[in-house]
Amino acid sequence: MYRILIINPGSTSTKIGVYEDENQVFDKTLRHTTEEIAQFATIADQKDFRRNIILDALKENNIDVKSIQVVVGRGGLLRPIPGGTYEVNDKLYEDCLKGVQGQHASNLGGILAKDIADEIGGRAFIVDPVCVDELAPVARLSGCAEIERTSIFHALNQKAIAKRYAREQGVPYDSLNLIVVHMGGGVSVGAHKNGRVVDVFNALDGDGAFSPERAGAVPVGPLVKLCFSGKYTEKEVYRMLVGNGGLNSYLGTNDFHGSLVASQNGDEKAKAVIEAFCYQIAKNVGAMAAVLEGKVDQILFTGGIAYNPEPIEEFRRMVGFIAPITVYPGEDELLALAQGGLRVMNGEEEVCVY
Numbered sequence: 001m002y003r004i005l006i007i008n009p010g011s012t013s014t015k016i017g018v019y020e021d022e023n024q025v026f027d028k029t030l031r032h033t034t035e036e037i038a039q040f041a042t043i044a045d046q047k048d049f050r051r052n053i054i055l056d057a058l059k060e061n062n063i064d065v066k067s068i069q070v071v072v073g074r075g076g077l078l079r080p081i082p083g084g085t086y087e088v089n090d091k092l093y094e095d096c097l098k099g100v101q102g103q104h105a106s107n108l109g110g111i112l113a114k115d116i117a118d119e120i121g122g123r124a125f126i127v128d129p130v131c132v133d134e135l136a137p138v139a140r141l142s143g144c145a146e147i148e149r150t151s152i153f154h155a156l157n158q159k160a161i162a163k164r165y166a167r168e169q170g171v172p173y174d175s176l177n178l179i180v181v182h183m184g185g186g187v188s189v190g191a192h193k194n195g196r197v198v199d200v201f202n203a204l205d206g207d208g209a210f211s212p213e214r215a216g217a218v219p220v221g222p223l224v225k226l227c228f229s230g231k232y233t234e235k236e237v238y239r240m241l242v243g244n245g246g247l248n249s250y251l252g253t254n255d256f257h258g259s260l261v262a263s264q265n266g267d268e269k270a271k272a273v274i275e276a277f278c279y280q281i282a283k284n285v286g287a288m289a290a291v292l293e294g295k296v297d298q299i300l301f302t303g304g305i306a307y308n309p310e311p312i313e314e315f316r317r318m319v320g321f322i323a324p325i326t327v328y329p330g331e332d333e334l335l336a337l338a339q340g341g342l343r344v345m346n347g348e349e350e351v352c353v354y
Contacts, residue, residue: 002345004070005116006334007054009108012037014050017334018063021342027334028057043104044097047111054112071117072341073109074333075129077101080151083132083159083197084352085340088114088124092354101131125351127340128155130204134196139291153188153203154303160336161302161328162192176297179288179323181281181315183305184331185254187211189284191291199291201284205242209280212254212305215245216280247273256305264310278311282318289322296323303331 001021008015012034017027030053040046058065075086078095086092088110096110110126117124132155142149158180166173174195182188187210188203201208201216210216218241227237240249248254250273251262263271289296299319301312306329316325343349 002070002342003068004072004338004341005068006072006337007109007112008074008333009050009105011105014054015334016054016057019338022335022339026061026063030057043099043107047108047115050108051112051115066120068120069122070341070345071113071122072125072127072337073113074106074337075109075126076107077104078129078131080131080133081354082134083128083155085125085127085344085349086352086354088126089354125341125344127337128159130155132197134198136198139199150202151200153190153200154182156333156336157182157302157331158188158190160339161300165298165300165326177292177295179285179296179299181285181301183301183303185211185213187281189281189288191288193292199288209284210246210277212247212256213243213245215241215249257308260308260310278314282315285319299323299325300328301325302328
């Protein structure tokens, strides 16, 4: 049995958990005030502050940090890499500090994992970070030579759900063709072909369906005119697309369930937006079915929005002809991280080298 510490840093919180193999024995969300975070110039500068809070929380809950053999952190915006569980080596640690694809709190996952693991003589890993890139070469061409399609998506949950489905069917993940749809604050739709995500709509900035907070793909011509209208700064335009896009843009809220209830109670605008949300995701699923040449074993829906039965029924109506649908509501990132580390420790997977 392995005792595993999980660290999932967010912008204003750090979620931690302790697992004995796949069994959770402790979890806690450590909140950080705006004032506490504001004293640090960069994300990386927060590492000692967050490390001390984590160790204090373990001590307060009578968990001896020296009883832990493995520390797994949420992967951040590293260089594009294939999916898998990566040992946090010096190069990975350095790139987390630099934020080679941008500054994000998740970059602290690998940093904190290695710092704590080094202190206790354990091993440090990250699992399926958002920068997982397994795109087929043909999927990279955008139509504009200066812009390449990139892979940024909910890799941790998509991979965990796909592997869970494969395990439940008693078959290897790399023997299946799956379409996985993650629906949360962001939406990502990926084509999993024999264990690799060969195409996926960029979940962050400018690809695929809109979500509660992101605009997804928008018409390029009007966007260019908006950018050069003189009315908005670059930062303001980007915020329209990422953060204030999607449901936020149309309805002034990122609350999908509340918007769904409003639509059911006669709010015509909310009804139209919810219909468009489902319509765009269904179109994305159809596109990924084409990527897989129609050979789709299963369509998997996951994320918080998957708790709502109404959109799931709409998806069954619109894309159920492509393949059977299985629903895994929510996302358990702590467990997914623990499972990634455990697969390596148990010899089920080879550790990846960054």
